[in-house]
Structure formats: C-alpha cells, structure tokens
Amino acid sequence: MSKPVYGKNAAQSRIVEKIPASIWALVVALILFLIWTPFQVGLFNGQQVDFEKPIYVAALLSGFMLLVWVGLYYKKFKLEEQRDLVAVSALLLPLTYALSLFVAVSHYMAMNMLFIQSMYVAIFIIALYLLKQKQLNLVIQNALLAIAYFIVGFGLLNWLGSWSFAGSLVGWFSNTVQGGKYLDAVMTDSNGLRLTSIFQYANTYAAFLMAFLFVAVFALVRSRKWYGTLTHGFMLVPIIVSILLTLSRGGLVLLPVVFILLLLFLKPAQQLLWILQLGVAGVAALAITTPITDLGLELSTKYTTSAALKGWGYLLGASLIVAGIGWVIQRFVAPWLQQKLGSWGSRKLTGLWIPLGSVVLVAIVAFLLIGTSASKILPANMETRLENINFKQHSVLERITFYKDAVKVIKDYPILGTGGGGWSSLYEHYQNNPYTSRQVHNFFLQYLIEVGILGFIVFMGFILYIFYKYIRGYVKRDKDEFNNGFFYLIIALSILIHSLLDFNMSYAFMGILVFLGLAGMAAVMESKPLRRNWNTSWLRNSYFAVIAIGTVFLLFLSIGAISSSAAALKAKNLLGVSQSYEEIKAPLVEALKDRPYHPESAMYLSSLDQQVFSQTKDEKYLVESYSVLTRALKDEPYNKSLLAQLVSYYDLKGQSDLAYGVYLDNADKFNWDIDWYNTLISRSFTLGNAAFVQKDDAKKQQYFKTGLEAYKHVVDGVEHLKTLPPEQMQGRPFSVTPAIALNAGKIQFMSGDIKTAAATLKLGLSTDYTDVQNREIARWYLAALKKDSGQDQAAYDLLIAADPTEAAQIDAIVATKY
16 A cells, blocks of 8 residues: 655646635634634533534534535536445435334434534535545544644643633533533543543544544645645644543553554555654653643642643743654655655565564554553653453453344344334333443444344445445545545544544544545545436436435424424523422423424423422323323333322322333343332232232232232343453442342242242341331341241340341241231
8 A cells, every 4th residue: 555656636727727716615614613612511422401402403403504505506416436436325324313213212313413424424424425536635633633733632621720711612512511611621530630622522532533643644744835844733732631631441452553554554664754754753742741731730739820830831942842853854855765765665564564564663652552561751640541441341342242132133133123213212121231331332333223134234235335435435546635535534434443443423523523534535435437318317317306305305394493492491490489380380291292202301391290290280291201202102111200100190190000111111222220110120029919819819920920020130130240250340330238138038938938038138138227118128038037947046036136036927927827
C-alpha cells in the first residue's frame, strides 16, 4: 500500500470550477450543523427523555439539508458510475431499520434509531457530492479540524477549572450547559477524575481524540504553509494529554493498532515523519501529564488562578516547543527523507518494514510502561490503569460476556433483528450474570442485533465496498495529499475500530463523523462507469422521489417527536416543583398524543393518576392509568418501569392475583433481578397462605409451586455466579436475601418439607434479634427444627431474650396442620 508517490491526481481537474452561492449556502449549513451537534452530549442516544430532543432536531435539520440538496442536484445527478450507485444503495440502510420496526421489541427505541440512520444517510449523500469538488472538500476538512481542536480546548478548559468560561462559549446553543457549566465534562468514577469533554463518557472521547490525533499528524505532514505546520503541530500535545486524562485503557490499547494500520497506507518517508512527529509530541505530553493531572485534581475541588495559570503554562509551553520542533522537522528533515527514501518507496512491500518495526517498538514501550517501573513517570491513577491492562481484567471479561450474550439474542432474532435498542430491552433476559449494560460495547454486534442478518449484510456490504474501492484506487494512482481522501479514511477507520470495544456509535455525532468519512472516501474512490445504462430519467426521478417522499415523511415524524419530547421534558421538570395535577398532566397528554408508546410519559401519567386515585378514590383516574399503561406496553413489553406501574394499578384495584401474574409472566425477562424474584416469592407465599386459610388446596399448591420454582431459580443463579472467573465482577447483588429465605422457608414448611425449610431459613438468619424480620425467620427456623426433633439452643436463647412471647408462637406454628 505504500506505492503511491506525490504528484498530480489524474482524477482531479486543474480547472477551478465556479461554485454557485446556493451550494456554498449548503456547505455553511452543513458546517453549522457539525458545530451544533457535538455540544448536545454528542447526540447521545441515551434512550431517555433527557437525551432525545437533540436527536430529533438533528434529524429534522439533516432532512431539510437533504431536501435542499435534492433541489440543487436534481438536474446535475446522473447514474453513470459506481459512485452514484453507492449513493442510491445508501437508502437501504434506513430501510433495514424501517423493516425492523415490524418486529421491534421497543417501538420507542426503534424509532429513535430510524431517525438516526436516516440522518446518517442524509449526511452521507450530501457530503458525497459536495466533497467531489476540491474547493468544498478543503473547506469541510478545515472546518472539521477547527471543530475538533475547539472540542479539545473545551475539554482542557474544564479540566483546568475554567468551566464557567467554557460554558459561556457554548451555553447559548447547548442545553447541556446548566448553571453556567457543561455537565460532566470532567467526571469522577471508581478510577478517579476523568476527562470526558462533550461526551460525558471518557472512552468515547478517547476514540474521538485518537481519530483526530492521526488527522492532526496527517494535516501537519501534508501542510505546505508554515502556519498550517505550526497550528497542527501545536495541537498534538493537547490531544495526547487529553487522551491520557480520559484514563481509557481501550483507547491506549487500540491507538497503536490504528496507528500501524494507517502507516501501511503511507510511503516510507511519510511513515518516518509520522513516527517522528508523534514521538516528539508523545515525549513532551508525558513530561507534563503528571503536573497537569495534579493541578486538575486540585482545581476540581477549589479554583485558584495561580494553579490554573500554572497548568496552562505547562500545556502551552510544551505545545509551542513541539510546534517549533515539528516545523523544523517538516522544513529540513522531510525534504531530506523524501530525497533519500523516494526511490525506495516505489518498490513493492517496502512500506511494510517500518510498520513491522513499529509493532516491535510499540511492544517495547508497552512492556516498559506496564511491566517495569518506567510507569512511575505517569500519575498514580494512570499507572494503575496501565497495570490493569490484561486479558483477565474485569472489563475485558465483562465485554466477552456481553458478546456471548449478544450471540444468544442474534440466534433468537436472526433475520430482521430486534429493532433499534433491542439489546437495551432484552439483555436482562439473556445475560449470563447480573451486570448492568444497556450497550453491547461492540458497535457491529449491536447493529447485527438490531437489524438482523439481512440488515447487517446490507450495512457491511455498503462500508466494505467503499473501503475496498477506496483502497484499490489509492494504491493505483498518483495523488497529492489534499485530494486523496486519506483525511476521511483516518476518521472512519479510527472510530470504527475503536467501536469494536465500545459504544461510540451510540453517540450520533460519532456516527456522523463516520459517515462523513465514508463519503470522503467514496468521493475519491475508484469508480468505474456502469456497464449497463442506469442513467434513465425514470430511475433518476424515482431515486429523487424516494428521497423526497421519505424525507418529508420523516420530517413530519420528527416535528411530532420534537413537540412530544419537549412536552415530556416539561412534565418531568414540573414533577419536582408543582403540586398541580392539571398542570403536570397537560404536557404529559401532549407528549402521548403523537407517541402513546413513550415509556417515561406513560409512566409519569399513570403514576400521577394512581396518586390522585389514592387521595380521591375516584375510579376515573384508575381507568386512565390502566389505559395509558396497556397502550404503552403494547409497544414496550420489556419495559420494567411500566410493568411495575401495572402492578401498582392491580394492587390499588385489590387484584393481588393479577399483580402476582405480572411478576410471574415476566420473570424470565429479568432473570437476574433479585428484587423481582424476591417480590414473586413473597407474593406466592401470601396468596398461597390466603388459599390455605380459605381451604383451597389447589390454589395453595399452585402458588407454592411457583414460589418454590422462583426460589430454585435464585439458588441456581447463586451457584452459577460461583463459576465466574475471580477477576470478573458479578454485577448487581444476587443472593438468597433474608426476605427470600423467610418466604421460601415458609412455603417449604407449609408444603411438608420440614428439613429443607430449616436449612433455607437458616440462610437468612442473622445475629440482630432487634430486627423484626430476623425474629420471624428465627421463629420459623426453630419451629422447623422442633417439628423435625432438632434444636438450635443458641438461636432459641437469643430469640427468647429479645421477645419472650416467641416461645408460644413457635409452638403454635408446630401445632398447626398445613
């Protein structure tokens, strides 16, 4: 792949085409769109009302831009080459998500993904034809770089305590800025303080930084102007420091992988320049990371001007030095390397030697930082993160578990998938242990789950064809570095590779960057004339008709979704401050008018109605609560909150058997929810005991059988968790709780299995006899022992000491005939 040399691009005309003002207006709109989107938490598809409105607004804006493109390119568009068919085939991507709506396990989340996929395709089609024009291509490249550099600076402003200033820069167009501060641009978790910038998630920010680190190096090496060299060189240190501040192990592991892959595309002289520039910047970044980390930790608790200025002094000083050295390398070393290695670069396979050497170099550096005391040069939190990089580390084991569980979902939903958000809805049914992860942490597996084999083949065929045709053309032709599309390859390849280990593409801004990258590659890929005559008027008209009709339809849907989302968010905010039923209800009704399946709105309104019923005993409120819930559950059958709300409805109606039925019928959806099984066992005992009192032996046996089966599920689950690797965390608590032991023990006792009942009850027994529940456990435990001619004198003495009346209650239980 290292064959190409500098020179003219045969596919590019030297004649500068005059670009109409209307096209420039579309470019400006696209750039403004790219400025707005990242500061909406990167358009995170968080499957909650707090995150959804910006996604709908972005879908609306991209749809408007696509309609403008239709108007501008209607007469210019021709189906003459393979590139044009790629633009046509892009429409299949949202179509597969539309098909998955028919089998979606969550209509709400499936619709969100349809909006997102439609937005991606709109951006792809628009960018594909804009980027074919050299002048527009360069403008968009520079805009992307400027936006990325601003995001890096924005993150560091927050790290070094200037969150108020950072918030003021974007607060006028970002709802994520609250109280003058962009929420969670710096976050604290179990690993310490982590830089997340716009994403509120450190690992995705690391993926973004990795992509634009390599873009910055590429821009630096190709730059023909001194100010370009200095600018891109200056940004290397802030980007590398930011990567380190994310504490992202996945970023550190995959960064050298992507780096070596990208080197394969370069000539030997360029490879050495990349290594030199990154090496210089890396050394400088490592030298200042510890003081910047310490100052960030200090500034997070108390802001002082001196500490902030000191931090900026380290950062700006190192950046200026690296920029200067970078300029020297490009001014003097680059021409010398080109002269010495120019002829070598034209030989076959010569481009492999330096990447292979880089693998060895990376291995040595990794060994030094992970296996020796060289890691002491890093801050303590980074040193700890590096030391924990291994295949037995809990996050690696957890991801492997996610992937195995994902395959289970795919086997059950193979063709059309589960619809968008399917994993989030279904994972509790398929999970191997009680972890909490609404994301698969692998974009490709998540995509396969959502659209099935059919949709996955379409998607992979689409992106692999672009990569194949781009690489095939890249290795064949001469080119200059501004027009070869490599800028876009870096972005798409970096993000997609990192998405093998994380859910970066759940941030629609990252998806937009990937599809921009694919468009940039497709714009310059090898594109042969079509063998048959596709360029007929009816085909062209049909294509534009499909785009126009589909876009207009989605525009109407997005307008409704925006209105619904705004109303839902208003109601959510009112819940904490208003006591007026009518005031809160009005926006909820508005939210459910267009989206009766919206889970949060349905839950809020049904809960509100149930609260009012509890106060007024007016049945109309219960009727509305039930109507809202059952309508929403038709499209959201796996939503635990809605199911719990339905249980509350049945309890208020006095229909405890139907409430129990909700727990029983849906238990397999939440296999590792100990609260769900605790309640199921408790209700099984309560209803079984009521049936015993009423002398209905058949019902008693039915309820008790259910309770014992649920208890066995818990016991089996506890045993299964013992087989997990010791390094892997089990996730949420899952054990035989005192309440479970009590109710299961009672059921076993009343079923005549006395010895087993004693053993079960003993599992829940503690030494705290002031606790009412523990005394009840002890009472039944001692009764079981007495009935089986056994005793536990120590437990008996403690119980009687706490409450002398317990002796009579034990005897009463023993005497009762069940």
